[in-house]
Amino acid sequence: MPKNSLAKRARKRIPSFIAPYRIDRGKKFRLKDVDPSDTGPLESEQKQESRDVLQHGVAELSRLQEMLYAQDRWGLLLIFQAMDAAGKDGTIKHVLSGVNPQGCEVRSFKQPSTEELDHDFLWRACRAIPERGRIGIFNRSYYEEVLVVRTHPELLARQHMPSSLVTRDIWKERFDDINAYERYLTRNGIAIRKFFLHVSKKEQKRRFLERIDDPNKNWKFSMADARERDRWNDYMAAYEDMIRHTATPHAPWFVVPADNKWFTRLVVAAAVIDALDEMDLSFPKVDAAKRRELRSVRALLEKNGKAPKRTR
Ligand code: ATP
Ligand code: MG
DSSP: OOHHHHHHHHHHTHHHHHGGGEESOOTTOOGGGSOTTOOTTOOGGGHHHHHHHHHHHHHHHHHHHHHHHHHOSOEEEEEEEESTTSSHHHHHHHHTTTSOGGGEEEEEOOSOOHHHHTSOTTHHHHTTOOOTTOEEEEESOGGGGGTHHHHOHHHHHTTOOOGGGOOTTHHHHHHHHHHHHHHHHHHTTEEEEEEEEEOOHHHHHHHHHHHHHOGGGGGGOOHHHHHHHTTHHHHHHHHHHHHHHHOOSSSOEEEEEOSSHHHHHHHHHHHHHHHHHHTTOOOOOOOHHHHHHHHHHHHHHHHHSOOOOOOO
16 A cells, blocks of 8 residues: 555544543543453554554654644643553653654653652652643653552651541542642643553563563563552552543543553554644744845855854
């Protein structure tokens, strides 16, 4: 198939890749309705075709990001949450492989430092929000505050909160605060898309075994990952509750099937392209005076290779 028509076809298919996984209103969301091994409209034999489609997606993303940067009005925040080995790192690497590194920044959120623990829970994220014209990627995020912290209450005890404020409503309060913060960012021109890479317990086991057996992957495995696996059901309950409370039309969650990496990447790329498309981006147009100036510089450059003297 000629390249152009494949690119066009790929673009047309964007809604079919993202619509089934986009959650705008979480109230009725149930995690068990999303199958981690789903490959949407594609069969597993179409893996090669999916790679070609992804390649076009990556090129398209790069084109849109250039306009985002040039226009310098919108920012885009992409949040990735997942269990270990679900493929966060690989997805970020592949989907954003064509993007100019100057226009994007990846930030990983690990266990908070002593300084971070002495602040409100959104503090460290606020400082990493992308500026206008940029794509910011959060590899984990403030959502850990309603996931790992909820699963391990001892982590909450380390947060120096006044005890009268730590009540059974704390998770609901955090959801409210996150929603308010995301609405605030959106109203300021920072668009938000959130991705939960939904891997099955069985596929996680397969990937852990691969990390243990392959010496080149040993570094990726930690005992902590195995311990968290023991709490699988608690994590799934926390993820479900989080999505139910924080999926909104302006900051939707995408619950992305993650047992097939090639499909995960396709869905994420399509969702990012769709988010940039919504911004209706274009290169800034210059006014008549600027065009005149450019023409005169061009004439001078052609004449003697020198730029004109600065007038100021
Ligand atoms: P990798 O793919 O390299 O394993 P990772 O994101 O799992 O990446 P790790 O250093 O293995 O990084 O783990 C970071 C840990 O920090 C995770 O277990 C995560 O739950 C934890 N963490 C992140 N934010 C918080 C938080 N606010 N409070 C407590 N723990 C947190
Ligand atoms: Mg880890």
